[in-house]
Amino acid sequence: MKNTSVLKRNTWRERLNRSTRHGDIPWSLLVGAMAILVLVVVLAIAWMLWTESADARAKIGWDFFRPTLDATWNPAKDIYQAWPFIYGTLITSLVAIILAVPISIGIAVFLAELCPERLRLPLNWMIEMLAAIPSVVYGLWGIFVFLPVVVAPIGKFLAPLSSLPSFAGTLFTGPISEDGTSRLAAGLILTIMIIPTITAISRDVLLAIPDTQREAAMGLGSTRWEMIWQVLLPYGLSGILGAIILGLGRALGETMAVTMVMGNANEATGSLLKAGYTMASLLALQFKEAVTPLHTDAMIELGLTLFAITLILNLLARFLVWQVARRTPQEARA
């Protein structure tokens, strides 16, 4: 009899009592709830963009994405075709990635492999400072210094390339405006802005490669460059790809600096030397000033597009890293 009563008191009520007094269950609930909260924020962003753009999706349909640069974005007539802005975002980010990737990898190699020990820390810091400078400061410096001094001359220099055949030629249809505001300017500013992102991660990837790899390559008589080019970079490829995609993500979403240097025109040739919009810069300029409800919805759909692109990039990054990691099993990190 006595035993059973003890057992009874040890049932769920007692256990619950003990564990709550102990505090672990509230703690794990709290911690779990916060983890769920983060999930909910992401879902809420997607949900809000999706529901708020419902009207635009229903009324405009796929015409919104029709890939023609000769598109209309006219709130006065309630016609919205977003391709020029999507194109603007993609082309500026593409310019930035093409220029920033070799530069950043070069810097990463220098910092990880060649740099004298004494210089390494200050150089690392300085590169990361580039990422800390606020976007509007880049924009301000861009308008007053970088554009007239660097971009406008480069634009004039590139203008003869417009004689190239087909699409390559139209990319360089000039002339660039005198103050330099153009898609090219946005691309160049973005290049500077994403260099630190790509550099920092690539450098860490290189530093994480075990020394045995280096020693093996050098022992076989390769030069330092051959060691870097033929051994280290292939070895760290997955991590570096991840870095590039992160950089691309930053370029796609960058708003203020781009808005300040891009010239803001719904331009039809798609030339790098002409003014244009990106999705983000159109949102920054027109969202607060939306004219009709459909205008607002169309811009939220633009935000949804931007969100979807970054989401897809994120998935792609994971997939790539996973693929490359599978192919070279020795590097299971990343």
Added chain:
Amino acid sequence: MTRFQQLIAKNGARHRRHRRIVNGVMLSLTGLLTLMALVPLFWIIGYVIYRGAPVLNLNFFTQLARPIGMRGGGVLFAIEGTAVLAILACLFAIPPGVLAAFYAARNPNTPLGIALRFSTDVLAGVPSIVMGLFIYGLVVVPMKHFSGFAGGLALSILMLPTIIRTTEEMLKLVPHTLREGSLGLGAPEWKTNLSVVFPAALDGIITGFLLAIARATGETAPLLFTALGNERFDIGAIIQSGIQAHQSIFAVIGRIINQPIDSLPLTLWTYAMQPYQERIDQSWGVALVLMIFVLLIEIVARMWIEARKRALQG
């Protein structure tokens, strides 16, 4: 191993000279690229100091904006606004961020843990202007006005992934022996986490906060549709009138965060686009203040990290 065989095959004498030249050229190129990347850094810093330093004086830090055409005036409103936004963003982001990081550090492989890591990555990749759209729909439209509250919330979502990641990293660095010792002495999990693991990781976590704050302070895009900007924001006047009207401290705080608010980058953006020379000059001053503030935090945080590393090694 074919890669190495190729290396050996190539290792003929007639290639040697060619290879040495390539080696020299490519290696110096990496050094050159590094120098090249530093050019914009020093160019920006130098030029901002050159244009910004002349407008900095006491009034710049202690006065509100004056109407266009009247000389003088400062950006106190933007400095106060930046501080309010940063505090709000920390209040909204740090508690959930740190707690979620505890979850991530302890349960990396549960479904929720994987989902958490994935959503942290996604959140880090969401363009900041989209955060602005989200908070506009979530807070500004239901509240029916722009406010510092909305701005702080937008910045907090921006800070969240940084805080979760750095905190998680730091928590993982705490030696297992410490937590095991504590658990072995009979301390419950939550107490072990809060009074043993967390303090051990604290200074690393705080540097993470600092870096997150520095980045959030420089952001403009999420504030465009949330905080809006307000050149007449004046905490001093709000507090003074609050005291005169015998308002409670909560009412005063409510008034501070419940109206449109400015911040340094937002002011920079509006000033730089104006045609008035005095405003453009002031925008350079704002750029200088903002840059000093952000870079200073960054440097302090990094020196802290370095000192800590050295202490651990020594």
Added chain:
Amino acid sequence: MFKFTRAFVFVAVAFSFLLAACGTASTPAAAGAPATQAPGSVTLTGTGSTFQFPAEQAYAEFFPAVDPSVVINYTGTGSGAGKKAIIDGTVDFAGSDAVLNPDEITAGKDLQIYPFLAGATVMAYNLPSLDPKNDPKLILDGKTLADIYMGKITMWNDPAILALNPKIASKLPAQPIFTVHRADGSGTTEIFTNALTAFSSDWTAGHGTVIDWPTDKAGTGKGGNGNPGVTAEIAKNQYSLGYVEYAYAVQNNLPFAQMVNKAGNVVTASPDSTKAAMTDFANAFTPQLTAVIVDAPGAQSWPIAGYTYIIIHQTSMTDCVKAQKLVEYIHWILTNPAAIKYATDLGFIPLPDAVQQKVLGTLSQVTCNGQPVHW
């Protein structure tokens, strides 16, 4: 099932956010009770037109000297933003250069528009070959202007421009015309495109606060953010032409073109020529107190002009202290000689007497919770 849980979680979180939001929202309302009108205790928030921004800023500086309990927050975000904000109820008053369209009047229920200043829109240009001091000003007419913005006239030495400017014909270069427009939604754009529509049947791009510019497509157009952004673009680019408010052009010493008006006279933008245009249309007000005053028929009237408005909720304001202060504020800017002087110093044009009386008549009908509000 999973879908349902997710939705539930989201709703719960959103709800708690809202609770937090309402919690903070309710405190200041309680603070603004009539008994405690401490200095700075009533905040009137406005947003909208960047055109009226310098005037609002001057008012915000000086009105508290008249009534210390009031703080005016006005931010220049564009007329479109102002109208959206007052319809959404996110501000106490909106500034706009654009009238409300029928949809907006329906959505905003009891919105009332008060014209309080007018401005002329001028064509600023950057032609380095012209000496701003000694050479005569560029002259344009409506048809030519519309053709330039349609992309039909692309060069500065086009015969149409040369014919209008015989005195400086030799100095007009064989350079493409670079057109600048507003990138953000703006009442200035509305005034300008209204004028183009009135000037020429060839103008087919429509009119509104944001339109799709034909010259953008050709790559010879560019947008600037706000009056300031457009002014900056013109200043930085040679051979450019853009529309900005008279006040901004005057403040920045930008040369701006004279226009041939409907009566066929060459006129220059000035307070007098704009007042002439307002007088031409003094009896053309709609019940909402709006009027389009472009392409005015008078002999000396400037053809591209428009009112700038304050928009408030006429009958649905519930915070009567605020309503009271708002009406006092509007009355002050309409009638106080000092307030009018601040505005004219900044290049704005005050209302003629006949118009002012009409506006004050409507202002006296504002109610709060059914009670009339007096200034």
